[in-house]
Amino acid sequence: xxxxxxxxxxxxxxxxxxxxxxxxxxxxxxxxxxxxxxxxxxxxxxxxxxxxxxxxxxxxxxxxxxxxxxxx
Numbered sequence: 001x002x003x004x005x006x007x008x009x010x011x012x013x014x015x016x017x018x019x020x021x022x023x024x025x026x027x028x029x030x031x032x033x034x035x036x037x038x039x040x041x042x043x044x045x046x047x048x049x050x051x052x053x054x055x056x057x058x059x060x061x062x063x064x065x066x067x068x069x070x071x072x
Contacts, residue, residue, distance in 0.1 A: 016040075
């Protein structure tokens with residue numbers, strides 16, 4: 001296991017925990033689901049590049065989901 005993979009996965013897991021807690025408190029689906037995904041996906045990804053790419057996409061999806069939820 002690479003040290004950078006461990007650091008990145010820990011960072012995304014902590015961000016996911018905070019986002020999930022925020023989503024549950026606000027009773028919003030987008031942050032809750034993205035937070036759960038951020039906490040879980042590092043278990044299935046072994047490449048550091050893929051880990052960072054997927055994490056960036058999920059965080060981007062968080063902002064898009066928030067915008068879509070606000071419009072509904």
